[in-house]
Amino acid sequence: MQNTEYRIAIIEDDPIQLESLVTALEQQGFVIEAFSDRESAEKAFAEKLPNLVISDIILGSEMDGGFDLAKHLLSYNQPIPIIFLSERQSEFDIYTGHALGAIDYLPKPISLNVLIVKVKNLLRITSSNSSAEQDDEKSKIAELELAPDQFRAYWHDKALDLTATEFEMLKQFAIAGEGSVITYDALQKSTQGVVERNTINTHICRIRNAFKKITPEFNLIHNEYGRGYSWQNKEE
Incomplete structure (x- = not known):
């Protein structure tokens, strides 16, 4: 699987942070779909599911918008990896994120280099598994x-x-x-x-x-x- 075949959905309500994430991952050759709220992301997922979701937890007025998005993805009965990005770092929040299917829970401010490495590692898992x-x-x-x-x-x-x-x-x-x-x-x-x-x-x-x-x-x-x-x- 090439990067250009790997679709990533990013949900972030801060326009500056969203632009930064999109730019960094597009420079690595990934196809990015950007959303500023949960509802627009869910509408897009109904048409086609991404290979990976990267989401903030607080989305606009929704304090648990990212968690609600993860619960929605569970309804598809298809494992969609999620990486949460959040300033909320309590043990309860981190546990909740993983319980909802997150493969990782990264603190803000986010290191773009760390995020890129994790995304590429996940891509290696999926591609190597298909050929095993x-x-x-x-x-x-x-x-x-x-x-x-x-x-x-x-x-x-x-x-x-x-x-x-x-x-x-x-x-x-x-x-x-x-x-x-x-x-x-x-x-x-x-x-x-x-x-x-x-x-x-x-x-x-x-x-x-x-x-x-x-x-x-x-x-x-x-x-x-x-x-x-x-x-x-x-x-x-």
Whole structure:
């Protein structure tokens, strides 16, 4: 996939910041659709969904406009990666953003260089996944199935509610099989650096909750202190 085939929607109510974001990403060859409010973005999404959404949280008079936009995207039942940009940096806001499908939550004022690197890393994930050998991506865990071309995983034949990056993280457990320790470095590498080390725990929590929506007693992903996580049936 080339940059020119990768469509990014940017939602930002500050015209100066919006222009800065659009210019920086267009210079990298991406196709950009710019919106200053949630409603216009949602109308455009009804016609064609983007590959990535970059959004502020406060949009005009809507204090949670970005979060509401993320909830709207969930209705399409198709994983659309979201990067939130916000001055709001409370633990609750960051957790909410990830819970709504965000692959990242970046503080304002934003570093354009950091944002560009994260977008390119995400592009590498999606393009490399489409060309990967399917035989190398079969799950070794009973009742857990992978559909890499769709960034989907199924638990007891039911789809798990995961973002694309969370799918990539879960895939490491599925391919390694029960009992293997997946290190923090391996989890971060699996997302091409899109997920930061200090947010891995948040994503693992999201993955666990996705399983619990299907089997409430789920307790198979365990923290291995100082190393990473493992998938196994063991007593806490």
